[in-house]
Amino acid sequence: MKPSVMAAALAFAAALSVGGSALADTTHWDEAGWKNGLTECVKAPVHTEDRWVMNGNDRIYGKLFIPETGAGKKPLVIFSHELGCTHETGEIYAKALSERGVLVYTFDYRGGGLKSRSSGTTRDMSVLTEVSDLEKVLKTAENWPEVDRNHIVIIGASQGGLVASLTAGRHASELEGLVLIYPAFVIHDELHKHYESLSEVPAEVNYNGWIPVGKKYVEDAWNLDPYEGTPGFHKPVLILQGDEDRDVPPYYAYEAARRYPDARLKILHGTGHMFPEEKAKTAAVKDVVRFLDDLHFLPQI
Template identity: 25%
Template sequence: MNWARDLQGWPHSETSRRIAHPPHRWHVQEAGDGATLLLLHGAGASTHTWRDLAPDLARDHRVVALDLPGQGFTAMGARGRSGLAQMAADIAALVAAEGWQPRAIIGHSAGAALALRFALNLPETPRVIGINAALSPFEGLAGWLFPVLARVLALNPLTALAFTAGGNRHARARRLIESTGSRLDDAAIGYYARLIGDRTHVEGTLQMMAQWDVSALLDALPALGAPCLLITGDGDRAVPPSVSAHAAARLPHARHLCLPGPGHLAHEEDPARIAGLIRDFLTGI
């Protein structure tokens, strides 16, 4: 996404700033006062996914949301650092440089995997909240084919151009969102339509897909001492709730809560309910 061209009209752009911290040039949004909450979006999204949840949490917290490398408005500085461990390390370096001390890390989908991996690196582990956490490796034929296919697509400079060209982007975005089991209004669909129409954003997402591997994280889950809350929607058709249930069973201090109704984008469908669950978890209720 182009900073000068596209930032105007983006949700909460008045809170946006850029941070040049190697290897990337980060887009960060900050709002509110109090204990810091760090928000990490999933693959193919951006800070816009928190447009309703973040202001609610900012009533009594300092909320920091960032775009992942190559996605949204964060300019990727190194194509080889889009894997789980590399992204978590680069986020940790940014957090340390900015002096942020998160009380909790909140991640959606792949962002939840990043939150858990990041928490493993910290001497004082913050609480972790995962929303429809993408914590399952691909199995069988898909485990072999998907990473290979993603790498081929990511290496082809024409892939993103072909993906973003032609067609009704709004209709394509709606089909994509609804395939995950979520239902969003036209304004929300419009943000995703802008993202899937942006070549740089699509290239960044493909790089993340090509390098993604959660196997080491899954092995390390029993070593994470942080309290964790894994929230799922029973309508999620992208990541089955059983994935979070299995992860919670391996984490020493975790609770899995499955909500009736919402799909993969539960925090966009019912932000007030998700905010309430987060507050209850942070206050120990």
Template identity: 30%
Template structure:
């Protein structure tokens, strides 16, 4: 069953959806969306993943980060560090849920949500059963400044206009200080990486960097041949969902 849920984080409301099969002590997956994304993601990808997980007896939770989707806050106040704190609040909510087995929680992230998931798994370590990273933006610190320099600066908000989403200067400073590989490497569980080979937003090579610098033999990588950043084709989407289900169940 799908229903709207919300939690309070630092006085602001994070709004989300839970998908709950019948039963007690259920395994659960938490889905973290990407930069400028929402709890739906393109072509309703996160909703489709959640529905398929529910059909297999696995609960799932997908929230909008603050400043995104239907949650409180403004996008220009968003930082990776801030979203990491929000992700931990979401995790604690799920862990305390009366129908969830706290020892069987998987976290999944797409793009910058994948970066958040990798950092959270490193922080929480053994509290995370498995980790799924979809086109994780582990090198965002290298790519965000050139992107921002190509868009207008809105002086009244001290922010950059990225397609109608205002990106604050605090975001730029925050990503420069991220220790992605060393933090991610603290997680020692099983990792599944999924990445389109023709991804123009986050190069396919970034998933290989995660394996080389953080995960080594504990990770497997599924290339989606010809796939773009958010797997915008039926067969790409199907391959992604099938892989997630297989990894979550086994």
């Protein structure tokens, strides 16, 4: 990380840090509720259904977690997965939330990973193709008969967090809140670190040495402002970030929290990207549930 960037991160952290958390705006939050834990509830039985969404002629595979809490429309969470992954990384959040009465849809981006069940390959994928996919998922899911379209939240992780932020900025009126987990606002800077101009980019890139992507991936992110979705999204935002993340340095999470009008940044100490430790994953799930509980998003069951 550049010294100036590190200095900015440290200054921002010092200004906002409160007991391991950073608050961009505390005025809309019930601090007592946050500290005292979760509202008690009975866990609902849950079943799943495969649901396909069309984006043009391409198919997007997903799994809908459905709480068995009787008839009536229910709130919906859509999970936007990390680069190179599939819907499966969202299942830990889907299980916890669906047991609390929330519909959760976790899906595979087109070309989003080598094991994706959706159309396309990683060489066809970019941040903007994923924004297009997430928009199609949102628009389609709003019309599912089980969904209360007035209560929808997106959770995005890593590149899926960047995609979720960009999409939420375009569809703020359709969402009740947003959760970003180690969001990869770093992608633009990473690409410019490797290439001085687009003319240097080959037809195929082995991004960060581990996943093959096409030149389109670089082209679509080259002039992208990763924070363009932040100023217009006035709904509550939760950002979860590990302080030992080497892939997405914490500065980017602090910067996003600064830019959002109503954001809470929670730093998880001693963990890195993808929250590899089981205790970190468990803590993240609890933080997400608390956040949605504070929003009164979770139904009484």
